[in-house]
Amino acid sequence: xxxxLVPIKRVIDYxxxxxxxxxxxxxxLANLKMSMNPFDExxxxxxxxxxxxxxxxxxxxxxxxxxxxQDTLRTALAMGADRAILVVTGDxxxxxxxxxxxxxxxxxxxxxEGPDLVLAGKQAIDNDMNATGQMLSxxxxxxxxxFASDLEVEADKARVTxxxxxxxxxxxxxxxxxxxxxxxxxxxRFASLPNIMKAxxxxxxxxxxxxxxxxxxxxxxxxxxxxPPARPPGERVTSVVELVDKLKTEAGVI
Amino acid sequence: xSILVLAEINDSTLALDATQRAVTAATQLGTVTLLCVGHGIxxxxxxxxxxxGVSGVIQVEDAALAQRLAEPTAALLADIVKGYxxxxxxxxxxAKNILPRVAALLDVMVIADIISxxxxxxxxxxIYAGNAIQTVQSLDAIKVLTVRTTAFEPAPCNQQASIKTAxxxxxxxxxxxxxxxxxxxxxxxxxxxxxxVSAGRxxxxxENFNIINQLADKLGAxxxxxxxxVDAGYAPNDWQVGQTGKVVAPDxxxxxxxxxxxxxxxxxxxxxxxxxxxxxEDAPIFQIADYGLVAxxxxxxPEFSEQV
Numbered sequence: 114x115x116x117x118l119v120p121i122k123r124v125i126d127y128x129x130x131x132x133x134x135x136x137x138x139x140x141x142l143a144n145l146k147m148s149m150n151p152f153d154e155x156x157x158x159x160x161x162x163x164x165x166x167x168x169x170x171x172x173x174x175x176x177x178x179x180x181x182x183q184d185t186l187r188t189a190l191a192m193g194a195d196r197a198i199l200v201v202t203g204d205x206x207x208x209x210x211x212x213x214x215x216x217x218x219x220x221x222x223x224x225x226e227g228p229d230l231v232l233a234g235k236q237a238i239d240n241d242m243n244a245t246g247q248m249l250s251x252x253x254x255x256x257x258x259x260f261a262s263d264l265e266v267e268a269d270k271a272r273v274t275x276x277x278x279x280x281x282x283x284x285x286x287x288x289x290x291x292x293x294x295x296x297x298x299x300x301x302r303f304a305s306l307p308n309i310m311k312a313x314x315x316x317x318x319x320x321x322x323x324x325x326x327x328x329x330x331x332x333x334x335x336x337x338x339x340x341p342p343a344r345p346p347g348e349r350v351t352s353v354v355e356l357v358d359k360l361k362t363e364a365g366v367i
Numbered sequence: 368x369s370i371l372v373l374a375e376i377n378d379s380t381l382a383l384d385a386t387q388r389a390v391t392a393a394t395q396l397g398t399v400t401l402l403c404v405g406h407g408i409x410x411x412x413x414x415x416x417x418x419x420g421v422s423g424v425i426q427v428e429d430a431a432l433a434q435r436l437a438e439p440t441a442a443l444l445a446d447i448v449k450g451y452x453x454x455x456x457x458x459x460x461x462a463k464n465i466l467p468r469v470a471a472l473l474d475v476m477v478i479a480d481i482i483s484x485x486x487x488x489x490x491x492x493x494i495y496a497g498n499a500i501q502t503v504q505s506l507d508a509i510k511v512l513t514v515r516t517t518a519f520e521p522a523p524c525n526q527q528a529s530i531k532t533a534x535x536x537x538x539x540x541x542x543x544x545x546x547x548x549x550x551x552x553x554x555x556x557x558x559x560x561x562x563x564v565s566a567g568r569x570x571x572x573x574e575n576f577n578i579i580n581q582l583a584d585k586l587g588a589x590x591x592x593x594x595x596x597v598d599a600g601y602a603p604n605d606w607q608v609g610q611t612g613k614v615v616a617p618d619x620x621x622x623x624x625x626x627x628x629x630x631x632x633x634x635x636x637x638x639x640x641x642x643x644x645x646x647x648e649d650a651p652i653f654q655i656a657d658y659g660l661v662a663x664x665x666x667x668x669p670e671f672s673e674q675v
Contacts, residue, residue: 244467
């Protein structure tokens with residue numbers, strides 16, 4: 114396998130408790146810690162491991178969004194990716210590009226780069242859509258293996274174990290293919306300081322969605338963003354006896 | 368509005384509860400046709416036809432659809448859905464695999480995990496692990512939606528709609544199915560159980576899950592787990608409750624030795640009554656628990672089993 118393409122997304126750090134803006138226009142992303150989407154870290158890690166095993170020659174990472182996403186790409190380069198492509202779609206950090214538009218941009222890049230495998234995260238923790246990999250696969254007419262927890266690559270095919278509702282499912286997909294990764298595929302490495310320094314000299318190409326001629330206008334108009342309803346405050350009980358009594362008499366659930 | 372609902376079918380068996388809930392959502396939009404796709408699904412189609420609100424069932428039977436692999440199933444759906452205004456399915460791993468592929472084939476967006484329907488083109492869905500609710504209006508000709516099943520009640524089953532068999536077009540077969548490794552359980556289905564007992568890292572080992580299982584059996588409950596418990600190998604991955612696992616909303620959710628990370632809360636904070644048993648009185652889980660007990664779960668959980 115010559116090349117693996119890994120799409121990565123810059124999202125709010127998974128530990129940050131988000132705040133909804135009072136005017137209902139969205140979630141306040143100003144001055145918050147941003148990181149690589151956790152699922153994408155796993156995809157980058159898997160691609161690098163395949164390269165280290167000699168199963169791939171080059172790992173190319175790509176991010177789509179604001180220019181600050183180059184920090185996310187540098188992180189992936191520091192982990193071990195060879196080269197990065199940034200597609201700038203605008204300068205508003207609040208503007209999330211929809212999965213369909215992202216898939217179209219990725220399709221254009223796949224056609225240019227000719228990877229044998231696209232490794233993506235199963236979902237982004239901001240929009241929680243879980244759609245981009247499947248959409249890209251459809252646009253390319255390729256096979257797909259989603260929610261992967263294990264991946265074995267052979268010459269012209271891959272064997273993938275998927276996490277499904279009832280347990281695990283194993284598929285064999287012909288290459289080129291798209292695999293979206295689940296949490297249990299691996300533990301991503303931390304980038305070492307020397308590798309962070311080296312990553313600054315690795316190639317990072319910047320394009321725009323116009324360069325690629327892709328229409329990224331949203332298909333979904335966001336009318337409102339609000340806080341979920343708050344739960345009424347709970348109470349502390351001091352013993353199991355009291356707990357069971359409250360569940361029987363007060364809550365009536367057992 | 369003409370609505371097509373993809374019935375959830377696993378290994379020729381109808382997942383009745385999930386399908387009933389998706390039908391409830393669909394009936395808010397218009398006339399509902401239920402689509403049963405797979406191999407050896409005659410019984411599933413007959414059962415699906417009993418769901419109230421379903422005006423007709425289309426049955427599509429093909430060996431290529433046996434495991435509902437994404438490529439042939441999405442190609443079939445993209446063909447059949449022309450003539451409908453909406454395509455819905457319960458937000459299971461099966462539908463999350465297939466529907467985005469269908470949407471892209473139709474050049475429309477998918478709207479994942481809707482929790483309510485404001486109008487025929489406007490829907491609400493949670494984002495940021497359920498910490499915000501977004502209202503979106505679709506500008507697309509065909510709306511492709513997955514339905515968060517816990518947000519809709521199951522439609523009752525006491526009718527008999529007609530069943531029509533459709534022929535399959537030429538379907539692309541790209542992937543090959545090798546095997547399923549299904550975790551067997553006698554307990555209720557996690558996603559639809561009225562009571563769920565879950566454990567986290569605090570349980571310490573797979574063997575210690577026995578005390579959780581005992582309590583679950585006493586309560587007729589399903590057993591869940593946090594990511595920490597699954598990652599540590601204490602529980603299988605399909606028990607995971609949370610942003611990346613299953614979303615549950617039972618009448619009673621009992622969290623034992625679970626700290627309450629944002630990602631776990633995303634999967635259970637719509638439960639009607641939440642109980643937390645944790646030895647750390649500052650654990651975030653206590654902030655959303657209706658009843659909190661600061662105690663060692665190895666003492667409290669067996670005592671709980673004795674009391675009920």
